[in-house]
Structures are given as C-alpha cells and as structure tokens.
Amino acid sequence: xxxxxxxxxxxxxxxxxxxxxxxxxxxxxxxxxxxxxxxxxxxxxxxxxxxxxxxxxxxxxxxxxxxxxxxxxxxxxxxxxxxxxxxxxxxxxxxxxxxxxxxxxxxxxxxxxxxxxxxxxxxxxxxxxxxxxxxxxxxxxxxxxxxxxxxxxxxxxxxxxxxxxxxxxxxxxxxxxxxxxxxxxxxxxxxxxxxxxxxxxxxxxxxxxxxxxxxxxxxxxxxxxxxxxxxxxxxxxxxxxxxxxxxxxxxxxxxxxxxxxxxxxxxxxxxxxxxxxxxxxxxxxxxxxxxxxxxxxxxxxxxxxxxxxxxxxxxxxxxxxxxxxxxxxxxxxxxxxxxxxxxxxxxxxxxxxxxxxxxxxxxxxxxxxxxxxxxxxxxxxxxxxxxxxxxxxxxxxxxxxxxxxxxxxxxxxxxxxxxxxxxxxxxxxxxxxxxxxxx
Amino acid sequence: xxxxxxxxxxxxxxxxxxxxxxxxxxxxxxxxxxxxxxxxxxxxxxxxxxxxxxxxxxxxxxxxxxxxxxxxxxxxxxxxxxxxxxxxxxxxxxxxxxxxxxxxxxxxxxxxxxxxxxxxxxxxxxxxxxxxxxxxxxxxxxxxxxxxxxxxxxxxxxxxxxxxxxxxxxxxxxxxxxxxxxxxxxxxxxxxxxxxxxxxxxxxxxxxxxxxxxxxxxxxxxxxxxxxxxxxxxxxxxxxxxxxxxxxxxxxxxxxxxxxxxxxxxxxxxxxxxxxxxxxxxxxxxxxxxxxxxxxxxxxxxxxxxxxxxxxxxxxxxxxxx
Numbered sequence: 001x002x003x004x005x006x007x008x009x010x011x012x013x014x015x016x017x018x019x020x021x022x023x024x025x026x027x028x029x030x031x032x033x034x035x036x037x038x039x040x041x042x043x044x045x046x047x048x049x050x051x052x053x054x055x056x057x058x059x060x061x062x063x064x065x066x067x068x069x070x071x072x073x074x075x076x077x078x079x080x081x082x083x084x085x086x087x088x089x090x091x092x093x094x095x096x097x098x099x100x101x102x103x104x105x106x107x108x109x110x111x112x113x114x115x116x117x118x119x120x121x122x123x124x125x126x127x128x129x130x131x132x133x134x135x136x137x138x139x140x141x142x143x144x145x146x147x148x149x150x151x152x153x154x155x156x157x158x159x160x161x162x163x164x165x166x167x168x169x170x171x172x173x174x175x176x177x178x179x180x181x182x183x184x185x186x187x188x189x190x191x192x193x194x195x196x197x198x199x200x201x202x203x204x205x206x207x208x209x210x211x212x213x214x215x216x217x218x219x220x221x222x223x224x225x226x227x228x229x230x231x232x233x234x235x236x237x238x239x240x241x242x243x244x245x246x247x248x249x250x251x252x253x254x255x256x257x258x259x260x261x262x263x264x265x266x267x268x269x270x271x272x273x274x275x276x277x278x279x280x281x282x283x284x285x286x287x288x289x290x291x292x293x294x295x296x297x298x299x300x301x302x303x304x305x306x307x308x309x310x311x312x313x314x315x316x317x318x319x320x321x322x323x324x325x326x327x328x329x330x331x332x333x334x335x336x337x338x339x340x341x342x343x344x345x346x347x348x349x350x351x352x353x354x355x356x357x358x359x360x361x362x363x364x365x366x367x368x369x370x371x372x373x374x375x376x377x378x379x380x381x382x383x384x385x386x387x388x389x390x391x392x393x394x395x396x397x398x399x400x401x402x403x404x405x406x407x408x409x410x411x412x413x414x415x416x417x418x419x420x421x422x423x424x425x426x427x428x429x430x431x432x433x434x435x436x437x438x439x
Numbered sequence: 440x441x442x443x444x445x446x447x448x449x450x451x452x453x454x455x456x457x458x459x460x461x462x463x464x465x466x467x468x469x470x471x472x473x474x475x476x477x478x479x480x481x482x483x484x485x486x487x488x489x490x491x492x493x494x495x496x497x498x499x500x501x502x503x504x505x506x507x508x509x510x511x512x513x514x515x516x517x518x519x520x521x522x523x524x525x526x527x528x529x530x531x532x533x534x535x536x537x538x539x540x541x542x543x544x545x546x547x548x549x550x551x552x553x554x555x556x557x558x559x560x561x562x563x564x565x566x567x568x569x570x571x572x573x574x575x576x577x578x579x580x581x582x583x584x585x586x587x588x589x590x591x592x593x594x595x596x597x598x599x600x601x602x603x604x605x606x607x608x609x610x611x612x613x614x615x616x617x618x619x620x621x622x623x624x625x626x627x628x629x630x631x632x633x634x635x636x637x638x639x640x641x642x643x644x645x646x647x648x649x650x651x652x653x654x655x656x657x658x659x660x661x662x663x664x665x666x667x668x669x670x671x672x673x674x675x676x677x678x679x680x681x682x683x684x685x686x687x688x689x690x691x692x693x694x695x696x697x698x699x700x701x702x703x704x705x706x707x708x709x710x711x712x713x714x715x716x717x718x719x720x721x722x723x724x725x726x727x728x729x730x731x732x733x734x735x736x737x738x739x740x741x742x743x744x745x746x747x748x749x750x751x752x753x754x755x756x757x758x759x760x761x
Contacts, residue, residue, distance in 0.1 A: 001745070003636065003643060003735040011647070011673050012734070016725055017664025032661035034593055040457035044483070047452075362454055362594065362613040416609055419563045423606035426596060429658040 026152050033430025035373065038361055039438050042370035048402030050324075050389040051370040052438030053197065053345055055261050059312045061304065068299050076295065084291040086283040088114025088267070092298040096267050099301075100253060103229050104243035107269050113278045114289045118227060118254040118266030123149045124281045125188075125223055125250055128274065130155040135179050135186040139167050141348070141377030141386065143197050143225065144433045146190050150379070157379035158186065164339070166203030167191060169210040176218040186220050194238055195228040195344025198377050198388035202342060205238060212245045227254040227266075230310050232343035233318040247271050255297055257345075258310050261436075263293040317345065323396035324389060327403035333410050338389075345392035348374075350385055351410060354417035356425045357387040358432060363412065369405040376433035384425070393439045443475045445747055446495040448512065450481035453505030454614060455591050458661070462722040463501040465729070469740035470499075475747070482512055490519050497750040498523040499743060500719055504589045508718045509535045522754035524746045526718045530694035537587050537619050537715050540693055544713045547692050549685055551713040552622040553578055556587055559612050567605065574620050575601045581623040584608060586615040590717060592656045597623055621714075626706040628655060629672045631686035632720065632731040633699045634742055635749070640690045642683035643731040647672030661725055668727065670734035674705055681711045689716045697746045700728055 042049040072080050087093070093109035100107055115121040122145065130136065132154035138146060140159025150157050160175045161168055172189070179186045191211070193203035203211070215222050224241045232238075242251040254266040268278055282288070300306060324347055328338055335352035351357060358373035374386025389406075391399050447470070449463020450456055467477045480489060482502065490498075498521055506512050510531030516523045526534065533539050538556045545551050555574055562570050574582070584607045585595035594614035596607040611618045629645040647669040650659035659666045671679065686701035693716060700720035704712045720728045722739065729739050 001737050001741045003634070003641065003732075003737045003742075011669040011671055014668040014670065014730060015664055016666075016668070020664035031658045031665070034591075034657040037457040037657070037661075038454060040460065041452060041454070044450075044452055044456075044481075359610055359613055365454060366614075368452075415563070416559065416612055419559070420567050420605040420609050423609050425606055425610065430662075 026154055029151065029430065031430040033428070033432065035358060035361060035428055035432045036430055036435070038365050039370065039434040041365050042434065042438055047365065047368045047370055048394055048398050048405065049370045049439045050391065050394070050399070050402050050406070051372045051434045052393065052436075053390050054393050054437070054439050055257050055345075056313075056316055056393050057260060059309070059316060060260065061309075064304070065296075065300070068303060069296055072292070072295050072299060080292040080295050082291060084288045084294070086113075086279050086286075086288045088112065088289055089291065089294040089298060092294045093267075095298060095301045096253065100240070100251070100269065103226070103237050103240045105240050105251065105269070106243070106246075111269055111272065111275050113268045113270065113275055113282060114294060115266045115268055115282065116286055116289050117256060117264040118225065118252040118268070119145050119149075120282075120285065121252045121266055121268035121278075122146055122223070122225065123152070124278055124285065125268065126150060126153045126155065127281060128277050129187050129221065133184070135184045136188045136190055137172065137175055137179070137186045137220070138190045138379075139192065139196065139199070141198050141374060141383055142190065142379075143192060144376050146225065147377070147379050150190075156184065159378060159380065159382070162196070162199055162201055164201055165207060166193060166196065166201050167207065167211060169207055169214060172211065173214050173218075176214065176220060180218065186218070188223050189215050189220050190223045190225065191241070192225045192228075193241060194226055195231060195341055196346075197228070197344065198346050198372070198374075199348040200339040200341035200344060200346045201348075202238065208239060208241060209244055212241055212248070216245065216248055222249040223252065224249050225252045227252075227257050228344035230258055231314055231317060233314055233321065234342070235311070235314065236342070242269060250274060258313065259297060259300060259306070263296060265289065265293050265297045314343075317343075317392060319396055320391040320394070320399055321347075323399045324391040324403060327400040331404050331407035333407060333414060336410065345390050347389045347391065349387050349389055351387065352414060352417075353385065354422040355410065355413050356384045358384060358428060359425050360409065360413045364406060364409045367405045367409045369402045369409065370434075371406065372433045376431070381427075443496045443747060443751075444478075444493075445470060445475050446478050446480050446490075446493070446498045447501050448480055448482055448486075448498055448507070449501040451502045451505055451507050452482070453503065453507065454589065454593050455503035455505075458591055458721055458723060459501060459503045459507065461724070462503065462726070465724065466499065466501050466722045466739065466743060469738065470743060470747075473740040473744045475744060482506060487515065487519070490516075490521055494521075496522065497747045497754075499747065500525045501722060503591065503719055503721060508590075509588070520754070522750040524697050524743065524750050526696045526699070527694070530696065531718055534693040534695060534716055534718055535588055537585070540689070540716050541713065543692050544685075544689055547688055549688065549713050550710055552624050554619055554621040556617060556619050558617045562608070567608075571601070571604050571608070575604065578620060578622045582620055583623045584611045584618050584620045586611055587617040587619045589614060591721070592660060595656065597654055624704045624706060624712045626704040626712070627672065627674065629674070629682050629703055629705060630727040630731070631682050631701045631703065632728045633686050633690040633695070633701065634746075635697050636745070640687045642686045644671035644734040645674065645679060645682050646670050646727040646730050646734070647674070648727065661723070663725055666725070668730055670730050675709065678705045678709050678711065681705075681709070685711050685713055689713065697749065698728075698742075
C-alpha cells in the first residue's frame, strides 16, 4: 500500500454527522459525556460500583424458569411468538390487579395497559399530556428516567423539595400556586411515594391524602411511579395514592424489581379515558409489548411462590442496606449526612459545602469506587452537593469497602476545597448518570 | 498475513476506558477485514495467563491513558516476549509525561507554549492564591490547565479570566495530582499522524480540527457533528511541511515506535507550536488518525496489518524492545 503524505487537491471537510442541522430541538443535551464515559470503568470488578440501579437477580430460580420458558414455547409458541394486543395479554392484566391489591388498589383489568417497562408508560403519559413548555412538578431530586422523558417532550420541570417524610405538601401547594400565577399551571405531579429513587425516603401515610387533595384542588393529574412498593424491608406496604383517588391518579407499576428487569414488563393503570388513549399511543410506539415476555411473567405468577421470592429479594436488599448504613456511619467524614431507607435500593448522601460530587467522580473512579452525582437527578442544575449510592447489587462486603474508599476520596476532596476555596465549576455536557446496565 | 492471530488490548482501568473500547472495536473490525484473526482482550487479572496460554502472534495496544500509555502493559509484554505494536515501555515512560515531551521538543529547537507543572501539594503548602497569581503573571491569559498525563482532554480547561483558574485547577486535580498549566495559543489546531514504514517515520496529511464551540473538549471530540475536520489541513505548504517535520521529530526524539499522533497549533504568522504527543492515539469513529490514513489513500486495517508484521519480524530477531 502506498501512502500519500502530501495528499493533493482541496482540503476535504468532514462533519461526522451531516444530519446535525436536522435534529429536533429536543435532542439538545444528547451529546458525548465525560461523566457517562467514567461509568464504563465501573463495570470492572476492581471498582465497587454504588452507581447503577441494577436489581440483584441472584436469588431467582433460574432452572425452573428455564423449564417454564421452554414449556411456553413448546405448548403455546404460536401465540407467544406472534403479535399481541397493544393493551397487553388479558390474563396478565388480571394478575397485575392481584399484585396491585397488595397496596390497596382495586382495579379492573381493562384499565391496565401492559408496557415495555414502566419507563414506556411514563414516556406515553408525558406524550399524552405535555406540549413543549408545559409544567410538570416533580420531587427534587427525581428519577432520572422521568426527567429524560420530560426533557424529550420539552416540558418544564419544577422541583418540590422532600424531607424525611417525602414530598412536603406545603411546598407542593406553593409550587402549584406559583406556577398558576405565572400563567403556566402544572399539568402533572410526578411522584415516587415509596422508597424514592434517588432519595430513599417514603411519603408518610398522613401526607398521602393531603397530596391527593392538593392535586385535586389545583386540577393536576398525579403520576404515581411505584417500582419499589413491595420492597419494604419489614414487609410493610403503604396505601397507593391511586387507592385514595382512582380518577385523578395514573399508576405506573413494574416487574423489574420484583421479578426480572430484563423482561421489560411494566404497566400503567389509568382512568378509562386516559387508558383508551394509552392503548393507541402504545400501538404507535411498539405495536404491542413482547408477547413471550408477558407469558413468562404470567406463568411465573401462576406457578412460582412470587410473594416468597419478593421476600427473598427484600431480605437480600435489607442486608445490603444495613451494610451501607453501618459503613457510612463508620467511615464518612464529618459534615456528611444521608437518608436511611426503609426499603428500595438507594441512599441519598449530602456532602460538605464546597464539594461538587460531579467534579469529584474522576477521583473516585481512580480510587475504584463509583456513585451517581446528584446533579443528574435535577432538571435545573441542583444537586452538586449530593450523590446517590445504590446498595442493591454489590455484596455487603463490597459495599463496606466501597464506602471506605469513598470516604477517603471525600477527605482528599475536602483538602482540595480547603486549598482552593469553594469554586464555581464549569457545566458538563451530556448525561450525568449511569446507563441502565451499570451495576 | 491472513493466518495471523492477534490480540487487541482495549479497555483498561483508566478514565479513557470507554474511548479505548471504541478504538479497540474499530481497529479489530478493520483487521478482521484484512483476514486477520482478532480477539479483543481487556487488561484484567486474566491477561498474563491468557497471553501465556494463547501466545498471539502479536498484540496491538489500543489502550488509552494509564497503564496502556505509561509503559506498564508494554513492560509486561516485553517480560513475556510477546511481540506488540507500539512504543516500548522505556520510551512510553518518558513520552507519556507531557512536560517531559515538551522539554524534549523545546531542546530540539521546536516551539512549545510556555508552561509550568505543579502538584497539588504546592498550592496547599504555599497558599493557592499566591501560586495562582504567579502562574497568571508568568503565562498570561488565556491559558489552559490539564493533567500532566492522560488524554481525551479529560480535566483540561481553557482559562480566559483569572477568576476561573481555581475551578479549573480543582477540575484538573480530579484526574491527577499534578497539573500542567500552559499558555493558550490561538491558531489552527492540527493533529499529525506518524506511521513507520520500512523503518522510517512518515507523517500523514495533517488533520485540521475546528470545534463548533471553539474548544476541542471531550464532548467536541466524541459527539459526531460538533467538530469539523479538514484533510489535509488548510495550511500553507510551508506550514504543512513544518507540522509534519515537528511530528516526525517528536516521534524520533521521544523514541516512539510504529505509530504516534502529534497535536500542534499553527499560529497566524506560521509559527508551529507543539502541544503534546499521543503514544496510543484514538481510533474511534471521530478520531483523527483514521481520517489521516484515509486522506493518505490508505486503510486503517492495512496500516495496522503492516505494523503487526513489523512487530512479528522484530520478535524473530529477538528485538522486541528495539
């Protein structure tokens, strides 16, 4: 091969994406991200990842499941491998109603729409209700996947703070009043009442009826996202907001945390009018959820002790929660505070003034520990003093080691702050939280 | 050549793992298109036993940053007598360090922006503001701060106002304990790939880099469309010759082997300023080396296939480190 060191002719211009000018405005922010790139290191076993939110599936009865899947294909393959209804498999919708009854929800299977994970439900609800510029109220911090959906539909997110008892009703009322006064009344309240992602707190029972009342008063639809509701460490459950106001709450449920996240089976329970539109929206999005996966979930609910399995998951996560709380108490430097979850996957940590957890992440990765910086959980740049620690996936021993490493990183960062003072960090482009496949 | 079994090392534990994995995948596909049997290996606890057991004909190091460029992995390959493409461990250890590379090139008579190298401890012990003031006094503004080691512009920041300097320093120290502060030179930014052919380093057409934001940072590097590239760079014949001379000189002076990439700026008056050299340059979809190879009428797979043959030939003469 001959190379031409002095290529003749006019310089060629390469823009590596000739479609750049054609993208919709909603793609703003969909760029390469040095923060997201750092999470690639988190997949290495040397790194203790407290960053992702992957459920720990080790306790699943895999052999038995394999046999069930084989049976489904052998006995019902022509249905399992065929298109289905956008509404979802009828039997599974009936079973979903039984699952929801555990949290006080009385529902008709017709009002359940099966989705490709509850994320799809969230996307469709946003699509149905939000025009560009519409206001959505969300807890601060909030689930990053929800913020992604709201951004995709160019909704304006107003965060409302939480305390140890979850969303603060007075602040919610204030935010709704303020939004209306600005001529931009909120359309939706998006909330995760139980074992919040990322904050780890739970909305108190007392506040639930108050939240429902406030939303009624302000004519705001509640979107209740409840993927962790059955993962209370003492087996406790809380009354779903949907059970308190069936006509003004859209409920999102999921089998990702209680069975298998890879099957991507979730659901929406919605009042009749909304449900009709959801089915049509689902048809245009995916035609139908995967039939085989729905049949697998349905068979699992039929033949396995799924409540016993959830108990096993709970025990596993409780052990991990205990490990992380003990390690935080033992190692974290003075000035750090954190939530104490009673269920779910996450602890929300606040670090001393001056530390920027996003800017600190490279140092943490060098020290072989990873976390999710708080800024990714806000739509407005807040959260630089916070971080989400996930305890769902690593073993308790690894969790303890990870927190020990993290504490040392924080000590170094505090020294840096002492040296340079509190500084205003530059903004960083692109996603700031790990992808779904990060442990 | 088609019977060759090659391992491409990609991934690693550096901050550039993600970029390296992409480089590794791109290179592997290019080599497979040449009929070479390729496996992609990470540098994990299995690597040494895998190298011993499978004895690939050669290894191509597509690691970026950390152990892939500081000579550590190369030292292991030499220890195991495994032929590899790329710079020797000994040369890596020097060239990997940006201030050392700058010193070498200045000694050789080339221009490079004035700089200062400082560890965090200096700021802590002497007082940050006094040291920051001294940096601005000495280098002027704008300036750029970056980690003294590593690539992909991670931790690098252009500072146009002295008030921004503490934040830039803190951001940089997140990636390493020592910063390189350098006078920021405005001009035409170019990347020059050097490939050894028949034992002689040969500069390929320079690639001009024009980021939309004005700064070739991580986002501009790896988001397709945010940077325009011109091949060859829109330079006068004299400037084009000068940047190629610089890249070949950097390759020789720093003892680099097989392939390298030199980053430089051509000032409006034609002065060429050396910025840094890359021992294991990126080979991703948005990297400049594949563009330079294409502009020279070659293909990435063919170039690396030839370099693999060179590596194998070196091994047959027991000169893995030569």
